[in-house]
Each structure stands twice: as C-alpha cells, then as structure tokens.
Amino acid sequence: MKIMRKLAAALLAAALAAALAVPSLAAFDQDTLNGIVLIRTGAPDENGVMNYWRGTGFFVGTPGEDPEYIVTNCHVVEEFILAGKALGGGELHVLFDQDDEAEAYLVDYDAEKDVAILRLEEPTDKRVPLQMREPEDSMLGDEVYAVGYPLAADLTVQAVNSFSTSDATVTAGSIGRFLTESGTGRRLIQTDTSMSGGNSGGPLIDGDGAVLGINTAVSDLDQNLFYAVSVGEVLPMLDRNNIAYSMHEGGASGNAMLYVGIAVAAVVVIAVIVLLARKKKKPAEAAPTPAEEKQASGSPVLRSLSPQHGGMVVQMHHQQPVQIGRDSATCRLVYQDGTPGVSSRHCQVYYDEREGVFVVTDLNSTYGTFLAGGHRLQPQVPTKLPPKSTFYLGETDNAVFVDLE
Numbered sequence: 001m002k003i004m005r006k007l008a009a010a011l012l013a014a015a016l017a018a019a020l021a022v023p024s025l026a027a028f029d030q031d032t033l034n035g036i037v038l039i040r041t042g043a044p045d046e047n048g049v050m051n052y053w054r055g056t057g058f059f060v061g062t063p064g065e066d067p068e069y070i071v072t073n074c075h076v077v078e079e080f081i082l083a084g085k086a087l088g089g090g091e092l093h094v095l096f097d098q099d100d101e102a103e104a105y106l107v108d109y110d111a112e113k114d115v116a117i118l119r120l121e122e123p124t125d126k127r128v129p130l131q132m133r134e135p136e137d138s139m140l141g142d143e144v145y146a147v148g149y150p151l152a153a154d155l156t157v158q159a160v161n162s163f164s165t166s167d168a169t170v171t172a173g174s175i176g177r178f179l180t181e182s183g184t185g186r187r188l189i190q191t192d193t194s195m196s197g198g199n200s201g202g203p204l205i206d207g208d209g210a211v212l213g214i215n216t217a218v219s220d221l222d223q224n225l226f227y228a229v230s231v232g233e234v235l236p237m238l239d240r241n242n243i244a245y246s247m248h249e250g251g252a253s254g255n256a257m258l259y260v261g262i263a264v265a266a267v268v269v270i271a272v273i274v275l276l277a278r279k280k281k282k283p284a285e286a287a288p289t290p291a292e293e294k295q296a297s298g299s300p301v302l303r304s305l306s307p308q309h310g311g312m313v314v315q316m317h318h319q320q321p322v323q324i325g326r327d328s329a330t331c332r333l334v335y336q337d338g339t340p341g342v343s344s345r346h347c348q349v350y351y352d353e354r355e356g357v358f359v360v361t362d363l364n365s366t367y368g369t370f371l372a373g374g375h376r377l378q379p380q381v382p383t384k385l386p387p388k389s390t391f392y393l394g395e396t397d398n399a400v401f402v403d404l405e
Contacts, residue, residue, distance in 0.1 A: 056148035071201075078111075176192060188230065190225060372391065387402065
C-alpha cells in the first residue's frame with residue numbers, strides 16, 4: 001500500500017511540474033477554422049440570368065461525429081428563398097475547396113432573427129461541428145474573434161482562390177455590449193471586431209473556441225461598431241427541428257483549463273491504480289430497456305392522401321423533420337398555392353426511432369393541424385402518433401398518412 005501511495009504522489013508531482021512548464025496557449029483556437037464553410041447562393045433575375053451571392057456558415061452537431069447541419073444568417077440565403085417562392089427556383093451550395101462543393105437544403109429560417117439552418121444531403125467528414133456558448137454579462141470586455149470569408153462577397157476581388165479553411169479571415173476585437181433590438185426582440189452582441197460583406201453568417205468565437213453569436217451587421221452610424229446575433233436565438237430553432245448540437249461548458253480558460261485538465265488526469269491515474277490494487281470486478285452490463293429492445297420494422301414514410309399529390313410518398317430518415325406546407329423553399333411535401341386550409345409552413349413531422357412513434361408539430365399555422373378524429377393540435381406542442389396514423393392540414397382533403405414501409 002505504501003508503494004501505491006508513493007507512486008500516486010510521484011504522478012501528481014509530475015503533473016504539476018508539467019503544468020508549470022507549459023507555455024501560454026494561443027488565444028484563438030485554430031481548430032475553429034475546421035468548422036466553417038463558404039456558402040454560395042444563386043437566383044435568376046426576371047430575364048432568367050443567374051446571379052450569385054456568397055457568405056459564411058458554421059457546422060453544428062455532436063462532437064466526434066460527421067456534421068450535416070449548418071447555421072448562417074437568413075439574409076445570406078434570402079435570394080434563394082425568394083427565388084424558390086417567386087422566380088422558379090435557385091441554387092444553394094457550400095464550398096469546401098476550390099473544386100469541392102456540395103448542394104445544401106434549407107431546413108428552417110427566421111427572417112426577423114436573421115437565422116437560417118441548412119442541411120447537406122449526407123454528413124461530411126470535411127468539417128467538424130463547433131460548440132456553442134450562450135453569452136453572459138460577465139463576458140463584457142472579453143476578447144472575441146470574427147471568422148469568415150469577408151472578401152468572398154466581392155466577386156471582383158481575387159484574394160480568395162480556393163475557399164478552403166486556409167482562406168478564412170480571423171479578426172479580433174472585444175465585446176462592448178449586450179442588447180435587445182427593438183421591434184424584433186432579437187438578442188445582439190455589440191463588438192469592435194472588424195467585419196465586412198461575406199463575414200455574414202460566420203461565427204463570433206470566444207477564447208475557448210466556442211460560438212457566441214452569428215456575425216450579421218455593421219452599424220450604419222459608426223463603422224467601428226459591429227453586431228452578432230446571440231446563439232440564444234439559434235438554440236430554439238435547432239430544438240424545434242430536432243437537430244443535435246453541443247454546448248461548451250463554462251469555466252476557466254487558457255492555462256487555467258490546462259492546469260485543471262492535468263490535475264484531473266492525475267486524479268484519474270490515481271483512481272485507476274487504486275482500482276487495480278483492489279482488483280475490483282467490472283460490473284455486469286445492464287440489460288437493455290424495453291424501449292431499446294423495441295425495433296420497428298420498415299422505414300418511416302409519410303404519404304399524402306390529397307388528390308393533388310396522387311399518393312406521393314416522402315421517405316424520412318435520421319430523425320430529420322419533414323416540413324409540410326406551401327413554401328417550396330423549406331417544405332418537402334409541398335401543396336399548391338391557394339390550397340384551402342394549408343399555410344406556408346404549416347406543420348412538421350419526424351420519426352422517433354427510440355420510441356417507435358411519429359412526432360407531429362403544428363408550426364403556428366393559420367388553419368390548424370388536426371388528428372383523424374378532429375382534435376386540433378396546439379401550436380408548437382409535439383404530438384406523438386403510432387404508425388398507421390392519419391392527420392390533416394386545415395381540411396380533411398389535406399390528409400397525411402404515416403407508417404413504416
């Protein structure tokens with residue numbers, strides 16, 4: 001036992017010595033660059049000629065997993081949204097490198113908050129998800145970094161030649177104020193971090209590499225004041241669409257975090273030594289729960305029973321919500337303009353694989369979403385339905401059937 005104690009003491013002393021010998025860490029986390037991407041949108045003018053715009057976005061998701069969802073400003077994809085509604089369609093792509101791009105799809109947007117969420121057709125291993133952190137009053141004066149492609153918005157400038165992470169620009173500044181915008185009620189972060197066209201949609205990063213906000217605007221009255229939309233405006237939209245994300249845990253940063261990490265590592269080593277000394281048996285693995293044992297057969301689908309769709313089937317996967325309505329820019333099951341009882345973005349449905357149920361949510365529709373028996377769903381309140389269930393939008397002619405096939 002004395003030997004174990006001496007070994008533990010030696011390990012702890014070595015850990016503390018290593019901490020004191022480590023040089024100061026860089027304030028900006030370079031790994032952040034692996035989580036951003038350049039966004040290109042295209043829309044035809046009245047003559048059918050395509051025009052293009054560019055901005056920045058960043059990936060969110062579960063750490064260690066390939067991401068597929070991108071957060072950006074709504075105004076970055078505004079022309080694409082308008083084209084989908086009025087001009088016969090647009091283009092939406094993300095650029096990983098000069099000759100490497102992928103088509104993106106619009107999942108959700110909020111024009112007032114100036115937030116949009118995009119999705120790739122499949123997860124990518126070319127970028128990593130970034131963690132987020134909600135700003136706090138104690139952060140006033142803290143150093144922050146605006147990351148993006150500011151020159152990419154001006155197609156006459158040839159400085160950006162590959163669109164890779166090495167072409168991203170990082171500018172430093174500090175947080176000057178937290179404020180709430182009158183009219184929209186959105187929460188903003190005021191900084192003196194230099195931004196320009198193309199930075200829009202990119203992340204505002206703290207010293208730990210966590211996203212505090214989405215770079216969005218330059219003051220009309222003072223060109224040295226810049227604004228970012230707080231991530232607090234993003235989280236409800238991610239939750240509403242059942243999109244996984246990771247929040248950075250608060251606490252010390254820089255060398256203090258390093259010291260804590262080394263101390264924790266030392267404690268873990270000591271604990272392992274003690275466990276080995278006691279030769280403690282590994283506990284048996286817990287039996288799977290009934291929910292985990294429940295494995296539904298077939299793939300989740302929704303089938304439109306409306307005459308205008310002719311029995312169209314929409315495949316569902318990865319618990320990705322399918323929006324239903326008249327807005328062709330965001331909805332996968334699209335009703336014709338003027339369809340009685342159907343709002344622009346009426347409702348959404350996804351399949352919960354763990355519980356084996358479909359989850360339907362009314363998106364504050366004008367006409368309501370109803371179960372087969374006539375019960376009207378409360379707006380923004382998820383309702384679980386078993387397979388082989390039917391619900392309808394506004395009128396019974398707009399019925400949708402969900403099942404596993």
